[in-house]
Amino acid sequence: MRRQDAGWWLLILPAFLLMTAFYVAPIAQVLAISFTEPSPGLGNYERLFTSESVQRVILTTLRICVITTSLALLLGYILAYKIALASEAARQWWILAVLVPLWISVLVRAFAWVTLLRRQGLVNNALMEAGVISEPLQLVWNEFGIIVGMVHYMVPYAVLPLLASMREIDPRLLAAARGLGASRLTIFGRVFLPLSMPGLIAAGVLVFIFSLGFYITPAILGGGKTLMVAEWIGLQILDLIRWGLGTMMATVLVVAILATLAIFSRVVDLRRVFGSGA
Amino acid sequence: MSGTGHALALQGLTKCYGSFTAVADVSLRVERGEFLTLLGPSGSGKTTILMCIAGFVAPTAGAILLDGKDITPLPPERRDFGMVFQGYALFPHMTVAENVAFPLRVRKLSAADREAKVRAALDLVQLQGFAERLPRQLSGGQQQRVALARALVFDPALLLLDEPLSALDKKLRAELQEELKALHRRIGRTFVNVTHDQEEALSLSDRVAILNHGKLIQEGAPAHLYEQPRTRFVADFLGKSNFLQGEVRESVPGGFVIGAGATRIVQAVAENHRPAHGSRVLLSLRPEKITLMSEQDEADNIVEGRIAAWSYLGAGFGLNVETPDFGLLRVALPTWRAPIAPREGLAVRLGWSAAASVPVMEDAA
């Protein structure tokens, strides 16, 4: 390290200290509890294999995350495809349609879904008045409601990395393929889709890890009946005061997320994923 | 803004990046008021040397001395060197005057002093009346002058120039070359310039140092380097050259004779530089030193051949002549003195004197 660089290191210091003292330290401390409470050892982790309720929460979470990720990717891909091939002027508006929901409070969005989907909500009312149904449908406070809300939250996160990789595709390639006589479908399947694959993987990773630890939307739209890990952790700690179990699940969550990132960091440039988030 | 310049010395300067050696043991002196150019192809280490002098790169070994004082450990902001960066590095958010005043502001000069010095510096580069423009409102040549004014305004001990003219088109470059040379004469400061353009180096500099693969190959006045290249690389990089390879056959008064195939070539040489009998030597022969001979003309060396290709270059003809023992030889003929109308396949006699060519060494790989 050169002496002349000392000043630049000094610039990094405040953020490094803040992050260590007020972010890494609290998390490291609380995760350590999973090995010490209620008694030292791996007792809490045994529950992963023995406790049916622990396993159910994990399975529910994985199922919802996989469904959410698939749907968000599908919808996000359609939207990103449209945006990537739109004219310069139209593109601005489409991007705005993605960015606005991204930055609107997650609480507001969950509240809006409740307004729409609950028993006396706008959707049920409209369907009843139109005579399509006679009994209100159960659209919220179950897995369906959670998925509707989560996909809604995740689509913008899927669009951004997808769009970034689609924008790198040289439009002349598509023109060339058409000039060579390829149909629209062939162009998509043989040229566009393979070239956008890095973006698809990046978007998938991003949406999946965000979904895993999601708290607010499942808590509001699940109505306490369908539990995902984040809400389950909160429940263990705030209501049941079972720190060992709660922190065990938090550790599993963090490890799962970091492992997913580590595996896919070989496939996609993660800096690009997060670099495009803003 | 004139004064005596300062002398700079590099002693055994070496810079390694991991296992890659960018600069290998370069020692060089720059005299007071001298205009020295570091010349070399990209990757030759010339820019690294300049960055070491400026203080942006710390050498792995060796020392940099200013008037005999070791300045190697000083950070760039304490060296007091003016620098013109490649692409100029003008601050885009500041006006021309603010750019030029920057070094003065840093040195906490009073507003009045700053204004006077900025005006003097802009006068020096003939940019009066541009003070309030932003850099992007100026042409490339004007930006280059702002960069010069900014580098000179604080009376630096040394002016460093990193490819100062490379961003300009050919005509403007020639114009600014002359200006830069005149400026150097007027202010009498020490200039160190880096370029890959051999013409620029020859026309601007008092002395040129030629670098390749991080090593200093040869230094000297431009004419000396051009006329007496020490190695094949120097002969090839500075202008164009033909290379004749042969074996020393005999000694003659004031020179020696080499043979290649059936051809004998006489080469003049100083007494103490005679190569051993039977050794292989390489001669460098400039295309413009070859003349076309008629049947009756005599010369020290005569080689016959046929024109393989030719091109018209305005001021001259460029011929590629196929010869039996030396392959293609390049010949440059002034148009107005060309004795023939070039045509492919035409048989020609090439002639040159024994002192026209010069023995050079092969470069170590």
Added chain:
Amino acid sequence: MDHAHRPGPWISAAAWAVAIYLLVPITIVIPVSLTDQRFLSLPQEALSLRHYATVLGSPEWLNSIWQSFLIAVASTAIAVVAGTLCAIGCWRLSRKSTELIRALMLLPIIIPSIVYAIGLYRYFANLDLLDRFLGVALAHGVTGIPYVVITVSTALAAFDPRLEQAARGMGASLSQTLRWVILPRIAPGIVSGAIFAFIHSWDELVIVLFIASRDVFTLPRRIWDGINENLDPAMAAVAVLLVVFTLLLLLLDLALRKRRDA
């Protein structure tokens, strides 16, 4: 670009459907907030501003808005100062170790808030920072750093490093180079980062649920209680106010970007 490759009609229709799915829930709260009824519904006979009056006349709601605002300002200041300096340092040094530091700064985006929240719940208890303004501001500030690091790093990627060298070469110290050369050039990136850090704090709920209870009661916390306890149209009014506020900040950001690119 007349012959540019464009998506077919089915894909276009599907894209419109997705856009509607994204935007409708956000816009539906507007008519609901203007309902003349006392329960969540579309306006029946007339538009009414009574629910806005309820919210803006309630000391609890106003107090929460004020608290959220102060916390967001304080935490944005923390995030902007620390994040900007860190991004500049990492950019200038640019080596393996600074890449790691930059990755560390992104952790708050990657690790779920719930994990951080339970960690702070315990950590702040020891430091006596639970239910305190300083505690929430610190937590939001630290988690806001990634947004600033990302936007400032993006701005720095377009910054010519020779300008920094030029400044140093002309004798400028590090702080002079920062103030006169680097910061003025990346100011738009810093402002973007500040806006995102502000929105992050303004909307943040999970951490607040764990480390604040009575004295600090932010706007998202009050909305949360509202959704869980009494779903009335006043909530829709709050939602609209929030949407409008976020939109204004986003538009501000867009306008600043336009000016920078111009």
